[in-house]
Amino acid sequence: MxxxxxxxxxxxxxxxxxxxxxxxxxxxxxxxxxxxxxxxxxxxxxxRSKNEILAALLEAPTRRFDELVAQASELTDEQLLGRVVDLTAELFAVAGVLDGDPSVQAAQRAQLLDRSRDINQALTAALVAPPGDADARLRAHAAYAAAKHGTLAAVADLGTTELPATSRTALVTAALRALHPAG
Amino acid sequence: MxxxxxxxxxxxxxxxxxxxxxxxxxxxxxxxxxxxxxxxxxxxxxxRSKNEILAALLEAPTRRFDELVAQASELTDEQLLGRVVDLTAELFAVAGVLDGDPSVQAAQRAQLLDRSRDINQALTAALVAPPGDADARLRAHAAYAAAKHGTLAAVADLGTTELPATSRTALVTAALRALHPAG
DNA sequence: GTCTATACATAGATAGAC
DNA sequence: GTCTATCTATGTATAGAC
Missing domain, CATH: 1.10.10.60 (Homeodomain-like)
Known part of the structure; x- marks a missing residue:
């Protein structure tokens, strides 16, 4: 069968x-x-084990976000936040489990591979300009959270991981505005 | 002893x-x-049980957020987002566990008390003006995520749940800018 | 208020037949 | 590739002594 x-x-x-x-x-x-x-x-x-199922589940998403980390320095803020929105929407369920469930982190830690913290930190750091500016750092946290968790909430709300272009734009714009000081 | x-x-x-x-x-x-x-x-x-420990842990935070939900309609966006930042910082660990761990939701569900979803939805809804506007709804998701998860990231980053006034302002401002369309 | 001991169910995982 | 049966460890929870 x-x-x-x-x-x-x-x-x-x-x-x-x-x-x-x-x-x-x-x-x-x-x-x-x-x-x-x-x-x-x-x-x-x-x-071979329950852990192996989890690892298989996380492999592709982790790789995708790793690739984004690698490109981060060459992207504009808007491009980076846009990619975060896209990846989060596409990988909705896994992206939610990935950094939401503490037992997932614990299981991965046991295998020396707690990547999701690193990824979030690296992407947030890429949004901070100039480096060392405390306020810019906070805005980066807010902007990244808006892109990632805003998208998670939006996808759950809309009931589809295929985000319409206008919705994507609204999320990216909101995240960008969180990032940039008034002016 | x-x-x-x-x-x-x-x-x-x-x-x-x-x-x-x-x-x-x-x-x-x-x-x-x-x-x-x-x-x-x-x-x-x-x-009396492991579940009772969890319930005791969640009781106070849930009540605090419930109170905020009750006041939500009388608050300005800035006041509401500010309270979200404050409560999230103060209740850092519990606020993270509360809506991050699926097994917490499952355990609460078994006791007919899955409040955290309701709270998040109610507070997000309070930020949507005018009601029914799809874009405003997305900006509300982004703004709420910026306030909540941005604060969680900031507190983890700064290593203290006592957010300095300037940090609080930066987070609230960022969330507010995510909420309001350019103009 | 804390202990040892234990009941009883379920956990992850394997053996070996088909 | 799937089964029944089983191993061993651990899970939540309780009994009853101190």
Whole structure:
């Protein structure tokens, strides 16, 4: 009925749902198998551990944000905030779980890979000009939060991860205005 | 050495630390007792369940935000966003756990009391003028996110929940600018 | 108010048949 | 690729002594 790749993907989809609803630590392998409609053993045929499922879930999003970090210095504030809005909307569920669930951080830490803090800090730092300016730093926090969490709230509100162009513009503009002092 | 009220408070302090580090579901009663330096049974003398510890932890913050919701209609945008910044800074750890950890939501849901979503929605709605304007709604999401998550990031960054007046002003101003269209 | 000991359920994970 | 059955550790919670 289903080949390995397909089943693997179904497991990841289900894991994303349940981790979002109950958290990583709050979701058991039995919960996953239950919704999958199979046994725990069947699930362990596709992944060696619960942690490995989480890692697989976070891999692509982390890579995408890492790429953004790498480009950050060459982008304008508007381009950077726009990319944050786009990535957050596209990766809605994972982006929310990623830096919202403390048990995810704890699990990743156990594997020496707590990237999401680094990513948030790097992107925020890229928005601070001039470096060392305390007020600029606060505005960067506010602007980044507006882009990221504003988008998360907007996507949840609108019920779609496909943000219309006008909505995207509104969010980016709002974040930009938070970043720049009056003038 | 310690009377009941004191021990109870110590447990709450420890619970807040560990729930923040590992999440609610990711923290066991044995973990709490371990850091408390006593047995699990001793802990159960002060609280009837792990869920009760969580509820006790969330009670005061939830009440504070509820009060703000009640006043929201009488406040200006600036006053409302200022109160969000103040409450978030003051209740830093709990405010972060409160709407960051999915297992907290799940546990509260089991007790019919998922207030934090309601609070966020109500406060965001209070910022939308005129009602029904899609763009205003998005700016409200961005502004609220800037105030709340910008403050969370700022407090984590500064390492103190006592936000200096200039920092508070910078955050409120940034959130306000996110809210209001250019003009 | 704290302890040891323990009950009982569920956790993550594996063995081995089909 | 999926199953039943099971291992072992840990989970929440309680009993009863001190």
């Amino acid at each position: 289903a080949d390995a790749a397909q089943t693997r993907q179904r497991i990841l989809d289900i894991a994303l749902e349940l981790f979002t609803e109950r958290g990583f630590a709050g979701t058991s392998v039995a919960d996953l198998a239950g919704r999958l409609g199979t046994s725990k053993a069947a699930l362990y045929h596709h992944f | 310690a009377d009941a009220a004191q021990t109870r408070q110590r447990i709450l302090d420890i619970a807040l630390e560990l729930f923040t580090e590992r999440g609610f579901a990711g923290t066991s009663v044995a973990d709490l007792a371990g850091r408390l330096g006593t047995s699990k049974a001793a802990l159960y003398h002060h609280f």
